Amino acid sequence: MSSTLLTGLAELITNDPGMGDGGPLGLVSDGALVLEEEVVCWVGEAGAAPAADARVAFDGRVALPGFVDSHSHLVFAGDRSCEFAARMSGQTYSAGGIAATVAATRAASDAQLRAGAGRLAAEMLRQGTTTVEIKSGYGLTVADELRSLRVAADLTAETTWLGAHVVPPEYAGRRSAYLDLLLGPMVTACAPHARWVDVFCDRGAFDADETRAVLAAGMARGLVPRLHANQLEQGPGVQIAVEVDAASVDHCTYLSQADVAALAGSNTVATLLPGAEFSTRSPYLDARRLLAAGVTVAVATDCNPGSSYTSSMPFCVALAVRDMQLTPAEALWAATAGGAKALRRSDIGVLKVGSHANVAVLDAPSYVHLAYRPGVPLVHAVWQRGRQVV
Numbered sequence: 001m002s003s004t005l006l007t008g009l010a011e012l013i014t015n016d017p018g019m020g021d022g023g024p025l026g027l028v029s030d031g032a033l034v035l036e037e038e039v040v041c042w043v044g045e046a047g048a049a050p051a052a053d054a055r056v057a058f059d060g061r062v063a064l065p066g067f068v069d070s071h072s073h074l075v076f077a078g079d080r081s082c083e084f085a086a087r088m089s090g091q092t093y094s095a096g097g098i099a100a101t102v103a104a105t106r107a108a109s110d111a112q113l114r115a116g117a118g119r120l121a122a123e124m125l126r127q128g129t130t131t132v133e134i135k136s137g138y139g140l141t142v143a144d145e146l147r148s149l150r151v152a153a154d155l156t157a158e159t160t161w162l163g164a165h166v167v168p169p170e171y172a173g174r175r176s177a178y179l180d181l182l183l184g185p186m187v188t189a190c191a192p193h194a195r196w197v198d199v200f201c202d203r204g205a206f207d208a209d210e211t212r213a214v215l216a217a218g219m220a221r222g223l224v225p226r227l228h229a230n231q232l233e234q235g236p237g238v239q240i241a242v243e244v245d246a247a248s249v250d251h252c253t254y255l256s257q258a259d260v261a262a263l264a265g266s267n268t269v270a271t272l273l274p275g276a277e278f279s280t281r282s283p284y285l286d287a288r289r290l291l292a293a294g295v296t297v298a299v300a301t302d303c304n305p306g307s308s309y310t311s312s313m314p315f316c317v318a319l320a321v322r323d324m325q326l327t328p329a330e331a332l333w334a335a336t337a338g339g340a341k342a343l344r345r346s347d348i349g350v351l352k353v354g355s356h357a358n359v360a361v362l363d364a365p366s367y368v369h370l371a372y373r374p375g376v377p378l379v380h381a382v383w384q385r386g387r388q389v390v
């Protein structure tokens, strides 16, 4: 067994309300923690820290649990920068642009898909993300969804089957035939390679009945539901998410009061994806509506080539603060502990004895700098499962 003491931390964010200032972030001033093998084995004030085999002094920096990015689409090929430029010239976003990525993904080799996803996952790690959820959804054939999930599984345990992303072009005018594929051969082939089932329930994607059917098929094979919903307009998605006890409903750009009330009484996290609002120039949700009602909120990147091509959790934290009205503390919690809840995990997104030794250290004296200094590469060091990776 070998142990490492991280000390000299001006602020240690634990997300354990039993620690430090007693707030939701469990902020310990002049903090330290000890990592042993893959887990945290001690947390507290630097003056009380035990000896360890190795010692790293951080001279007044901030340590926090590695970011938990609970929503990404890293397995794809191609580039949609022209579509982005057109949108920034005034065109509006629709779900149809996904077809361009589907065509490029199908045409790519396995090695190209692996290299692309691996590059983005490495980019995330450098920005402090130590856990990422990765979806399929740009294959949309049995074989291409299956290989997308295999590529994802090399990078994370949090793999999601999103065969119901859009109806692919070859099924235009034959929706029911694509539903038959999803509910039969595709779910059967994909379920063993995924933890989660997801559906894009929105205008131009899948309706309420189709969404319920796909979720039920996944759940019947042991997958746990999560949902893309209410990105483009108010719709039935949030209510369906609550009805099936989904771990999370993601986007939530357009919410009715009934949606907020349903989430408040549920075990379903509302995951905000401010990078999508940014990149599609859409209105931002006022997240205070959710917090005031008692809804659990997460923040994630939605990293994908169409509507949010950022891999940066610090950038999304800054957007959530600036444009969704979260405080810096709430946004940081949502990007760490909130993401963990959206993945129904209690071993990540927190720094306490026994949790995964996933730590990001910022070259800043306060976590507030994540939003105060947007676009600045503040991440100074990262440990993932006890191994220093940055």
Ligand SMILES: [Zn+2]
Pocket (backbone or CB within 6 Å): 071, 072, 073, 228, 302, 304
């Ligand atoms: Zn998404």
